[in-house]
Amino acid sequence: MRLFLDTANIEEIREINRWGVLQGVTTNPSLLAREMGDVEKAWRLILEEVSQGEVSLETTEPEAEAMYQQGKHLASLGENAIVKVPMTPDGLMAGKRLTEDGIRINVTLVFSPAQAILAAEIGAYIVSPFLGRIDDGAADGMHALRQICDIYDVQGYETQVLAASLRHPMHVVESALAGADIATMPYDVFTKLVKHPLTDKGLAQFEADWEKLQKELKEGA
Ligand code: E4P
Secondary structure: OEEEEEOOOHHHHHHHHOOOOEEEEEOOHHHHHHHOOOHHHHHHHHHHHOOOOEEEEEOOOOOHHHHHHHHHHHHOOOOOEEEEEEOOHHHHHHHHHHHHOOOOEEEEEEOOHHHHHHHHHOOOOEEEEEHHHHHHOOOOHHHHHHHHHHHHHHHOOOOEEEEEOOOOHHHHHHHHHHOOOEEEEOHHHHHHHOOOHHHHHHHHHHHHHHHHHHHHHHHHO
8 A cells, every 4th residue: 555645845755755665645635724825836846755656636626527637737747646526427527538548546535435536437546535524523534445446346337445534543454454555644643653662661671771881882892
C-alpha cells in the first residue's frame, strides 16, 4: 500500500519526503485555502517536491465542460499530476472525457460502494472513499472500504482504491488489511505511524547502556 500525505503544506511534505516513504500527495480546495497564497505556485512546488510520486490536484468548476477544461490545465502542470473530479454527474462526464484523453483521474468525495462502481466504470485511475467522514455520520467507513476492495477484486476493476479521510494510525493499518492500494493521511497521522512508546523506552536504554560502556572503557584505558 502506497502512503500519501493529505496536505498542501510544503514544509510538511518536505519533512515526510525525507523519510523515503512518501509516494504521493493529495490536495483539495480546503487544504489549499488553509495555506493561502498563490494556488498554482503551491501546486507546482508540490509536484516538483514529490516528482517521484503522484500529486492529486482538484478541479473546482462544477459544470462538466468547464471542469474538463480545468482538468486539462491541471494535468499540464506536471507529468505526476492526477486530476481530481467529484462524484457528481458532471464529475463523471468530465472525468470520462479526461480518461479518454489519457489523463489519470482521481474520483473524490466517494462515500458508497455504488459510487465506487461508477468511478471504476469511467476508467478512473483512483477512487477516493472518505472513511473518516463516513464514520462521522455514525456509519462504518472501514466496512465501505472493504466492500469497495472486494467489488473491485471480483469485477477485475483496475481503478486503485485510495483510502482517504483517515483520522488515526489504525485507519491506516485496517486500510492495508482491507487491500487498499493507497492511504492518504494528514501530517499528524503520518507522524504517529512512526511512534511507539517501547521504541522510545528501548532507545533510551540502549543510549544509557552505550554511554556507560564508553565511560567504563575510558576509565579502564
Ligand atoms: C482526500 O483526497 C481528501 O483530501 C481528504 O482525505 C479529506 O479528508 P478530511 O475528511 O479529513 O477532510
